[in-house]
Amino acid sequence: MALSRRFLLRSCGAVALTAAGAHVLVGCSDDGSDSGEEAQVPEDWAQEVMEPLTIPLPVGMSLFFQESGSTDFYWDRCWTNSTPEIPTSDLVLARLWGPGAEDNASVTLSVTSLGQIVGGEVAVGEIEEIDGGSRQSLTSSAGAGAVWSLTNGFTAAVVVLFGPSVDKDMIASFGAGLALADEPELVTPAEGWQRRQAAGLSLLVGEDWNDVGRPDESNGASPWTRAWTDRISSTTRGAVMAGDGLTGASLSEAVTGFLNDPGVAALRDSAVSTFSNDSLKGQRVDFLWNRQGDYPGCLWVVRDGDVNRAVMLLRWDASRDFEQDRATLEAGLTLL
Numbered sequence: 001m002a003l004s005r006r007f008l009l010r011s012c013g014a015v016a017l018t019a020a021g022a023h024v025l026v027g028c029s030d031d032g033s034d035s036g037e038e039a040q041v042p043e044d045w046a047q048e049v050m051e052p053l054t055i056p057l058p059v060g061m062s063l064f065f066q067e068s069g070s071t072d073f074y075w076d077r078c079w080t081n082s083t084p085e086i087p088t089s090d091l092v093l094a095r096l097w098g099p100g101a102e103d104n105a106s107v108t109l110s111v112t113s114l115g116q117i118v119g120g121e122v123a124v125g126e127i128e129e130i131d132g133g134s135r136q137s138l139t140s141s142a143g144a145g146a147v148w149s150l151t152n153g154f155t156a157a158v159v160v161l162f163g164p165s166v167d168k169d170m171i172a173s174f175g176a177g178l179a180l181a182d183e184p185e186l187v188t189p190a191e192g193w194q195r196r197q198a199a200g201l202s203l204l205v206g207e208d209w210n211d212v213g214r215p216d217e218s219n220g221a222s223p224w225t226r227a228w229t230d231r232i233s234s235t236t237r238g239a240v241m242a243g244d245g246l247t248g249a250s251l252s253e254a255v256t257g258f259l260n261d262p263g264v265a266a267l268r269d270s271a272v273s274t275f276s277n278d279s280l281k282g283q284r285v286d287f288l289w290n291r292q293g294d295y296p297g298c299l300w301v302v303r304d305g306d307v308n309r310a311v312m313l314l315r316w317d318a319s320r321d322f323e324q325d326r327a328t329l330e331a332g333l334t335l336l
Helices: 005-009 083-090 109-119 168-177 249-259 322-332
Strands: 024-027 046-050 053-057 075-082 091-097 129-130 135-142 141-151 154-164 177-183 191-197 203-205 210-213 226-229 240-241 269-274 281-290 294-304 305-315
Touching: 053 091, 053 154, 083 305, 091 109, 091 177, 109 135, 109 141, 129 141, 141 168, 154 168, 168 269, 191 226, 191 322, 203 240, 203 281, 203 305, 203 322, 226 269, 249 294, 249 305, 269 294, 294 322, 305 322
Parallel strands: none
Antiparallel strands: 024 177, 046 053, 053 177, 075 091, 091 154, 129 135, 135 141, 141 154, 191 203, 210 226, 226 240, 240 305, 269 281, 281 294, 294 305
């Protein structure tokens, strides 16, 4: 299967729950709902986890793709309750910035992007301090809602709930379920990289890259949980994926399975070796893959109990700095 850029920019709507017992920073415990009672997330709402962020999703929400255009801000995830009529629908939008990320975790940029989606100016209310961050009301001719700006001391998040059906009770319920989990303090990423997490791993991706969700399944297999790539640059250099879906009772079996069915394109010149850094060791596969040319890639697999956890770096060019990127990612990889 040839890997296209859109392959990485499509997200799936898998629902996940916060791990039992995980300590979280609650986005808001009381948003002033009209009922006068403490707000709770309705039982029929779903939850989406973008580690370390948990997002409540009102009934009927489905993912949509924010098309590339002349913008300097892209959301990591976008949901709507009416895909054919996105500008007039209810929306949930979310973006994360990990340690080392480009410093543009801005409510102003977020609201400007929201205005581009709904096709009109959106007014922002006064800042209200809440546990773990702040919240501001949003109003426009297209609807109402709120924007949350959260941090756990390492990762920052901006989340929007907005639309014609959004009222105070809905905002209160959403705020009650919005949470940013605590994170351990890890080694600061090298310049140009940010630290993100998925599938029990902490890893490095580009400082301005977007989380683009779960890549499409290949031949019924779904080894990858998350993927990141650069949506701003017109010449995207590559992508990083992470997941715990490689099957096998050992590292060797997991690597063999990958080589037999890499799920990206036909590999050639693959070489298997061991690797280690300050916190873990495992197996590495260096390879060339074909996307209108022979581009370099690398897979790291570590064994965590009976689970194979993996990270893959794919380059979409043949630039000479691949070896430096590979060394940086390998040094920054750790289990959570």
